[in-house]
Amino acid sequence: MQEFREILVAITNAHTSKAELAQAITLAADNQAELTFVSIVQPAWFENPLLSRDDFQSFWDEHLLAIAQPAMDAGITVTTRQICGHPFHEVIRLVETEGYDLVVKLAEPSGVFNRRQLTGNDLNLLRRCPCPVWMMQDKDAEQPAQAPVILVALDTSTDTPEQIALNRKLLASADHLALQEKASLHVLHVWDLYGEDRLQGPFINMSREQVNELLKETESTNRDRINTLVTTNGIGDAAQCHLVRGRASHEIQKLAASLKTDLIIMGTAGRTGLAAFVVGNTAENVFAGVDCSILAIKPDGKKHQAVSNETDANK
Template sequence: MREYQKLLVVIDPTTDDQAALARAVELAEHSQAAITVFLSIFDLSYEMTSILSSQEREAMRQGVIDQRTAWLQDIIAPYQSRGLAIETKVIWHNRPFESIIQYAIEGDYHLIVKATHEHDKLKAVIFTPTDWHLLRKAPMPVLMVKEHDWSKNGKILCAVNVATEDADHDSLNEKIIKHGLDLAKKFSAELHLVNGYPGTPVNLAIELPDFDANNFTASVKMQHEQRVDYLAESFGIDPANCHVKEGLPEDVIPELAAELDAELVILGTIGRTALSAALIGNTAEHVIDSLNCDLLAIKPAGYKSPLETE
């Protein structure tokens, strides 16, 4: 697995407190990675001013870009004294997610880092359209940063899917675990695996009087435990750190993350074919909404973003 040697940090223009940059600096200090802080800006009023010539409009846009670039320089100044390689990039673009992904692809960045927005009143994390587009369409891993600190000797939770013995799922599970192991090594963290398995379908218990729900559930649980244990053994993970729980993944994963006080959850996003190729799985979306820690979203091998040029 490639280490994160090039990090693209998406800056929040509404605040001077840049949680994504702080997290990226933590990562960079463990791997000597290069960081680019990136800001996508657009103001329709500059485009609508018909009394100005195209050259004058361009000059106005450039003035705003220069102003924002200077602001970014102020933000990165405290970190540059640590000897980190940090650059800035401001782009004028009316669709932020497109500019972020296209710049990340063209620059061969290994990781996109972005903070989520938190609603002050309810303390609920709100994912913006840009967040969702990045998770759905960026071909490289995306780290969504929340407020939970990354402490030394913390916990990283890898969500694996063992419901089917499918080559694509197996490959994605391995990719998730490899990312987890790499980060666990860098931060002296403890790696855990989590998997949710379905309970007994209610209609079976009702329609089949002789159906033994307990045996069915026990059988499903054992099958999932065996597959998770096999994964753990393959990567040298302590069996005590394997968690197989009854319930939907979108319930099981956030509950365990809170129980363990995990710093990071790593999960795979579903790659699909044809028109739905850009869609992230519904499970992942529900999990993200409920997490109180950072999330690292990993695409399957061979995933091609709809924004990648042929």
């Protein structure tokens, strides 16, 4: 895996946490990367009648400097930027124009009744950002005494060249980060037999024995694929593999909780057009039900819809 060299820490509406900043500094130090802290506020912030533009600018300068200071103290090359605009538009524009290879972002608060539901800005960033996005939960939990746990979720239900390439990319990222963080690595695939409930219906009319045989074949095929991926990526005994039958988002959440996972790595479809606004992507559903961060990675060459003519979901 190519190491992260240019990391963008996206801070929206002055919302940040100690955990987010500590993670960004650790990643930069481990990869000898440069850090850019970009603070993005929406235009409405400048319309506060109780605060002049000059006063706000002074506050903004001091706030961003305080955020970046620990990274500078650690000897990391740091750049700070201030942008007024719509958050996910501006982050994607920076990634496209300046070639950042990782975005670290704290999930925005979404209300007291469903605080882990991703906002429109964060959903769009996960779906459309050209580079990997490290989305962190909104909490400042103490670092656990145990070694970190990384869970990488693969999809071995198909063996197309594109899916194999994405699975290998996910495994390479997981292995690289596990070595850096001295973390235990777990590899998961959630499988099921598509249309099982209809196989014994009047149109197909398979026997229970035939369905059971299909279940065994499907499980065996997925087990062989996940073992082959782990072996060909040179991970071997360094990872523990899990093959679970069920619904992907639910089983990923369940295993992540039982392992006390710190980071889930998974692919994202990178949908475009109308499909980009359809809620239901596994990565999005998983994030709403876990207490850890997610590193979302797109397939190589995956394109996203240009954002210049779109309306920000939080406008």
